[in-house]
Amino acid sequence: GAVVSQHPSRVICKSGTSVKIECRSLDFQATTMFWYRQFPKQSLMLMATSNEGSKATYEQGVEKDKFLINHASLTLSTLTVTSAHPEDSSFYICSALTGGNNQPQHFGDGTRLSIL
Amino acid sequence: DQQVKQNSPSLSVQEGRISILNCDYTNSMFDYFLWYKKYPAEGPTFLISISSIKDKNEDGRFTVFLNKSAKHLSLHIVPSQPGDSAVYFCAASGNFNKFYFGSGTKLNVKP
Numbered sequence: 001g002a003v004v005s006q007h008p009s010r011v012i013c014k015s016g017t018s019v020k021i022e023c024r025s026l027d028f029q030a031t032t033m034f035w036y037r038q039f040p041k042q043s044l045m046l047m048a049t050s051n052e053g054s055k056a057t058y059e060q061g062v063e064k065d066k067f068l069i070n071h072a073s074l075t076l077s078t079l080t081v082t083s084a085h086p087e088d089s090s091f092y093i094c095s096a097l098t099g100g101n102n103q104p105q106h107f108g109d110g111t112r113l114s115i116l
Numbered sequence: 117d118q119q120v121k122q123n124s125p126s127l128s129v130q131e132g133r134i135s136i137l138n139c140d141y142t143n144s145m146f147d148y149f150l151w152y153k154k155y156p157a158e159g160p161t162f163l164i165s166i167s168s169i170k171d172k173n174e175d176g177r178f179t180v181f182l183n184k185s186a187k188h189l190s191l192h193i194v195p196s197q198p199g200d201s202a203v204y205f206c207a208a209s210g211n212f213n214k215f216y217f218g219s220g221t222k223l224n225v226k227p
Contacts, residue, residue, distance in 0.1 A: 107159030
C-alpha cells in the first residue's frame with residue numbers, strides 16, 4: 001500500500017519552457033503532499049507543502065510564481081516550473097501523507113529535470 | 117541552520133556484519149523520527165520509524181535507537197547484505213508533519 005506515482009521521470013527541455021510534474025497517490029487519499037528538490041550529494045530540500053483545495057505553503061526562498069503548485073484533488077498534486085532556466089535543473093521529488101499523526105511520508109520516484 | 121545532521125557521508129561494511137548509521141538533531145520539539153533508504157534516480161523508501169515515547173523499535177534486520185537526552189538516533193542493520201547498499205536518510209518531525217532530512221549516508225555492503 002501507500003504507493004505514490006510521479007510523472008514524468010525525466011524531462012529535457014529548452015530554456016524558457018514550462019514543465020509540469022504530476023504526483024499521484026494511487027491507493028490512498030492524500031490531504032497533504034510535499035514537493036522537494038535534491039541537489040547532487042545533498043539532502044532533500046522542502047520546497048512547499050500542498051494541501052488539497054487550498055494554496056500551497058512555500059518555504060523561505062522558494063519563488064511561488066516560479067514553482068506553481070496545484071492540489072486539485074485528494075490524489076493529485078502538480079508542480080509547474082514556469083519559464084525554466086538551466087539553474088532549475090535538479091531532481092524533484094514529491095511525497096504524500098496518508099493522514100494522521102506520526103505517519104511516514106511516502107515518496108514518488110522523482111523527476112530529473114534538465115534545462116538546456 | 118540544519119536541524120538534522122548525518123555527519124558520516126559514507127560507510128563501508130562487510131556482508132554479514134552490523135551496519136550502524138548515525139543521526140543527530142537539534143530541535144527538542146521533534147517527536148517522530150524516521151529512516152529512509154534511497155537508490156539512485158529513485159525516491160526515498162520508508163524503512164522504519166520511532167516515536168519519542170520509545171527508545172527502540174525493531175523490524176526484522178533493522179533496529180532504530182533513540183537517545184532523546186543526546187538528541188541522537190541510530191539505525192542498526194544486522195546482518196548487512198549487499199542489497200542494503202544505498203543512501204540512508206534520517207528525518208525528524210514535530211508539529212504539522214513537516215519533515216527535516218539529514219544529508220544522507222551512503223552505505224556500501226561488500227560481499
